[in-house]
Amino acid sequence: MRSMLEVLRRIVEEVNGAPDLDSALQLIVSQVKRAVKADVCSVYLTDHQQRRHVLRATHGLRQEAVGKVSLPLHRGLVGLVYERAEPINVDDAPSHPRYLFVTETGEVPYHGFLGVPVIQNRKVLGVLVVRQRKPRMFEDNEVTFLFTLAAQLAGAITHAQANGELDAMGAPGEALKRYLEGRASATGVAVGRVVVTYQMDDLAAVPERRCSDPKLEIAQFRDAVSRVEESLRRLQSRLGEVLPTEEKALFDALLLMLGSDSLVTQTIARIEQGEWVQSALHHTIEEHARVFDKMEDVYLRERASDIRDLGRRILMRLQSDTPREVEYPEQTILVGVEVSGVELMEVPRERLAGVVAAKGSSASHVAILARAMGVPAVMGVTDLPVARMEGREVVVDGYHGRVYLSPTPAVRQEYQRMLEEDRQLSTEMEALRGSATETTDGVCVSLYLNTGLVSELGSIADYEASGVGLYRTELPFMVSDRFPGETAQFENYRQVLERFAPRPVTLRTLDIGGDKPLPYFPFEESNPFLGWRGVRISLDHPEIFLTQIRAMLRAAIGLDNMQIMLPMISSVNEVDELLLMIQRAHDELLEEGHPVAMPKIGVMVEVPAAVYLVAELARRVDFISVGTNDLTQYLLAVDRNNSRVADLYNELHPAVLRALVQIVREAERFNCPVSVCGEMAGNPMASVLLLGMGIEALSMSAGSLLKIKWVVQSFSRAQTRQLLQAALRMENAEQVRPLLERALEDVGLGGLLRPGK
Numbered sequence: 146m147r148s149m150l151e152v153l154r155r156i157v158e159e160v161n162g163a164p165d166l167d168s169a170l171q172l173i174v175s176q177v178k179r180a181v182k183a184d185v186c187s188v189y190l191t192d193h194q195q196r197r198h199v200l201r202a203t204h205g206l207r208q209e210a211v212g213k214v215s216l217p218l219h220r221g222l223v224g225l226v227y228e229r230a231e232p233i234n235v236d237d238a239p240s241h242p243r244y245l246f247v248t249e250t251g252e253v254p255y256h257g258f259l260g261v262p263v264i265q266n267r268k269v270l271g272v273l274v275v276r277q278r279k280p281r282m283f284e285d286n287e288v289t290f291l292f293t294l295a296a297q298l299a300g301a302i303t304h305a306q307a308n309g310e311l312d313a314m315g316a317p318g319e320a321l322k323r324y325l326e327g328r329a330s331a332t333g334v335a336v337g338r339v340v341v342t343y344q345m346d347d348l349a350a351v352p353e354r355r356c357s358d359p360k361l362e363i364a365q366f367r368d369a370v371s372r373v374e375e376s377l378r379r380l381q382s383r384l385g386e387v388l389p390t391e392e393k394a395l396f397d398a399l400l401l402m403l404g405s406d407s408l409v410t411q412t413i414a415r416i417e418q419g420e421w422v423q424s425a426l427h428h429t430i431e432e433h434a435r436v437f438d439k440m441e442d443v444y445l446r447e448r449a450s451d452i453r454d455l456g457r458r459i460l461m462r463l464q465s466d467t468p469r470e471v472e473y474p475e476q477t478i479l480v481g482v483e484v485s486g487v488e489l490m491e492v493p494r495e496r497l498a499g500v501v502a503a504k505g506s507s508a509s510h511v512a513i514l515a516r517a518m519g520v521p522a523v524m525g526v527t528d529l530p531v532a533r534m535e536g537r538e539v540v541v542d543g544y545h546g547r548v549y550l551s552p553t554p555a556v557r558q559e560y561q562r563m564l565e566e567d568r569q570l571s572t573e574m575e576a577l578r579g580s581a582t583e584t585t586d587g588v589c590v591s592l593y594l595n596t597g598l599v600s601e602l603g604s605i606a607d608y609e610a611s612g613v614g615l616y617r618t619e620l621p622f623m624v625s626d627r628f629p630g631e632t633a634q635f636e637n638y639r640q641v642l643e644r645f646a647p648r649p650v651t652l653r654t655l656d657i658g659g660d661k662p663l664p665y666f667p668f669e670e671s672n673p674f675l676g677w678r679g680v681r682i683s684l685d686h687p688e689i690f691l692t693q694i695r696a697m698l699r700a701a702i703g704l705d706n707m708q709i710m711l712p713m714i715s716s717v718n719e720v721d722e723l724l725l726m727i728q729r730a731h732d733e734l735l736e737e738g739h740p741v742a743m744p745k746i747g748v749m750v751e752v753p754a755a756v757y758l759v760a761e762l763a764r765r766v767d768f769i770s771v772g773t774n775d776l777t778q779y780l781l782a783v784d785r786n787n788s789r790v791a792d793l794y795n796e797l798h799p800a801v802l803r804a805l806v807q808i809v810r811e812a813e814r815f816n817c818p819v820s821v822c823g824e825m826a827g828n829p830m831a832s833v834l835l836l837g838m839g840i841e842a843l844s845m846s847a848g849s850l851l852k853i854k855w856v857v858q859s860f861s862r863a864q865t866r867q868l869l870q871a872a873l874r875m876e877n878a879e880q881v882r883p884l885l886e887r888a889l890e891d892v893g894l895g896g897l898l899r900p901g902k
C-alpha cells in the first residue's frame with residue numbers, strides 16, 4: 146500500500162507536467178477521488194465578476210454539468226468554504242443548515258462532504274470538494290492531502306488566467322484583469338518581446354523555440370552526445386580504481402543510456418518536427434525520467450535524477466560549443482527564473498525595455514540596477530511560465546507589479562496610453578532642469594547620484610547631480626571575469642572622478658556577498674545576507690581591499706574630489722582596522738612617490754548594530770550614509786530578495802523611521818554629516834520624511850533625481866517636519882502611506898504617485 150505522501154508526490158508531478166489547466170484539473174479530480182476512495186471529486190472555480198462558483202471538473206458527477214452548473218457565491222457548503230477560506234468537513238451534509246441541493250448535477254443526496262479552498266495570495270480562487278454517498282467524516286490526513294493539492298492547483302489556475310485559458314469565464318473587460326502578479330520593483334511600463342535568460346545547466350528553464358536549421362542542430366546534438374560519452378568514459382577510467390561497484394554501475398548505466406537509440410533518436414525526431422535542439426533534449430529527457438519517477442522501487446526511482454543529470458551534461462556541452470547568439474528585439478523584455486545583474490547588462494542598453502523574474506523582490510540588486518537604467522521591473526512573479534515565454538509579446542507594468550502575456554489589443558492600447566502619459570510627466574519635469582534644489586523656504590538640499598557603471602554615466606542627470614553619493618564598486622567587479630587588478634580599477638575610478646570633478650564622488654569599497662556574488666569567487670552560505678558580506682570579506686582578504694584602496698587613492702590624485710565609504714559596518718573594531726589599512730596604503734603610495742592625499746572617509750549605517758553605535762562611529766569618521774535598503778531588511782527581518790515576504794518589506798515602517806531619527810539626532814551631537822543613499826532617498830513619499838528629519842543630502846538613481854527635486858521645491862521645511870511628527874505617531878506603515886500620498890496630492894504632485902496623472 147503506497148503512502149499518502151507518495152501518492153501526493155506523484156499527483157503533484159503530473160499536475161506540474163499537465164499541458165493545460167483542464168488536463169490538470171481532470172488529473173486532480175480522478176486521482177483524488179481514487180486516493181481518498183470518495184464517490185465524487187469536483188473542482189469549482191470562483192468567478193468573482195459573476196459572483197458564482199462554476200463547476201469546472203468532476204469525477205463522479207455528470208460530465209454535461211461541467212461549465213454549466215454554478216453555485217451562488219455565498220450559498221451552500223461550497224459558499225461556506227469560500228467565505229471562511231478554510232476547510233469544511235461534515236459527515237452528514239444534508240443536515241447542515243447551509244446545505245444546498247443541486248439537481249442539475251445528477252446528484253443524489255451525498256452525505257460525507259469535505260471542501261477545501263484553493264487560495265493564492267490570500268484570495269480564494271475556487272473550492273476542491275470530495276463527497277461520499279454514505280455519512281463519512283474525512284480524516285485529518287485526508288484534509289491535509291486535499292489542502293496540499295489545492296495549493297498546487299492555485300498555481301495552475303493563475304497560469305491559466307494569465308494565458309487566457311479561462312476566457313470562457315470572464316465577462317467583457319476581464320482581459321484587463323488577466324495578468325501574472327509580482328512585485329512592482331522599478332516604475333514605468335513597457336510593451337515588448339521576451340528574451341528568456343537561463344543558467345547553462347538548467348534544463349527545465351530552456352525556452353521553447355522553433356528550430357531554424359534542423360540538419361545543423363542534429364549534428365550539434367550528435368557531437369554533444371559523443372563528447373559527453375567521451376568525458377564520462379575518461380572519468381570512469383580515471384576513477385576506476387577508487388570507485389565502489391555501485392558507482393561503477395552508475396557510469397555503465399549512464400553510458401548505456403547515452404548509447405541507447407531511444408534517447409538519441411527521439412531527440413532527433415523532435416528536432417525534425419521543428420523543435421530546437423535544446424528543448425527537444427529537455428522533452429526527451431523528461432519523458433524518460435518520468436517513467437522512472439513512477440517506479441515503485443526507490444532505487445529505480447532515483448535513476449530519474451541520473452537521467453536528468455545526463456540531460457544537463459549534454460545541455461552544457463551544447464551551450465558551450467555553440468554559445469547562444471541572442472538576438473535582442475528592439476523592445477526586449479528580459480525574463481528569467483532568476484535574473485542577475487550581469488545578464489541585465491548583457492542586453493544592449495537601447496534595446497532593454499523591461500525585466501521580469503520569478504524570484505527576487507524590489508530590494509534585490511537587479512531591481513536597483515533596473516531602476517538605475519530607468520526600465521520597469523516586476524520581480525517575484527512566482528508563477529512565471531518561463532519556458533513558454535520566449536518570443537512572446539508582453540506588457541510589463543512596473544507600477545502595479547503586473548505582467549500580461551500576449552496582451553489583447555485593449556490591454557496594449559491602455560498601456561500605450563500610460564506610456565504616453567509617462568512621457569508627458571517627464572516633459573513636465575524637464576522644466577525643472579537647472580533650477581535650484583531648494584525648499585519653498587530656501588533650505589538647500591543636495592541630490593547625489595547612485596551609480597556603479599561608467600557606461601551608465603553621461604545621462605543628463607549627471608549635470609543635475611551635486612556629485613555621486615554612492616558608487617557601487619562591486620558592479621565593475623561583477624562584469625569582469627576575474628578580480629580586476631589595480632590598474633583596471635584605477636582607470637575605472639578615474640573616469641568617474643574626472644567626469645564629476647570638482648563635485649564629490651563617494652566610492653564605496655567592495656560590497657559583495659548577499660545577493661551580489663562574483664562568478665569567479667564562489668561560496669555557498671545558507672544565510673548569505675547574514676554571512677560573509679561587505680567589509681567582512683575585505684577584512685579577511687586584505688590583499689583585495691588594499692588593491693582597491695590603492696587604485697582609489699591614485700585615481701584621485703590632482704582631483705581631490707574622492708571620498709571613501711565602508712559598507713556593512715557592525716562594530717567599531719572593523720572601522721579601526723580598515724582605517725589603519727587605508728592609512729597604510731596611503732603611506733606606501735607616498736613612499737612609492739605617488740602624491741596621494743588622505744580622502745574623507747565615511748561609513749554606511751545599514752546594520753541595526755550600527756544604529757546604536759552612531760556616536761562612536763561619528764567620532765572616527767568624516768560622514769555617515771544610511772543604507773536604508775539593508776537597514777530595512779535587517780530591522781524588519783525581511784530578506785530583501787525573497788518574494789514571499791516582499792509585502793513585509795517597507796521602508797515607511799515606524800521602526801525604520803524611528804531608527805533614522807535616532808541616527809540623525811546622534812550624528813548631530815558630533816557634527817557628523819548624515820546622508821541617505823538607500824532607495825528610500827529616491828522615493829517621493831519617503832523623501833518628504835527624510836527632509837523633515839533635517840537630512841540635506843540624498844543619493845539616488847538617475848531616474849529619481851528630477852522627481853525628488855520637484856518634491857523638495859514643493860514643500861517648506863516646516864511642512865516636512867509636521868508630516869514627520871504625524872508619521873512618527875503612527876503605529877504602522879499602512880497608516881503612514883496615505884498620509885504622505887495626501888501630502889503629495891495637496892501640493893500637486895499626485896502624478897508622482899501613479900502612472901500618468
Ligand code: PEP
Nearest residue numbers: 751772773774775822823
Ligand atoms: C543600502 O543597503 O541601502 C545600500 C545603499 O547598499 P546596497 O543596496 O548596495 O546594499
Ligand code: MG
Nearest residue numbers: 751772774775
Ligand atoms: Mg547595502
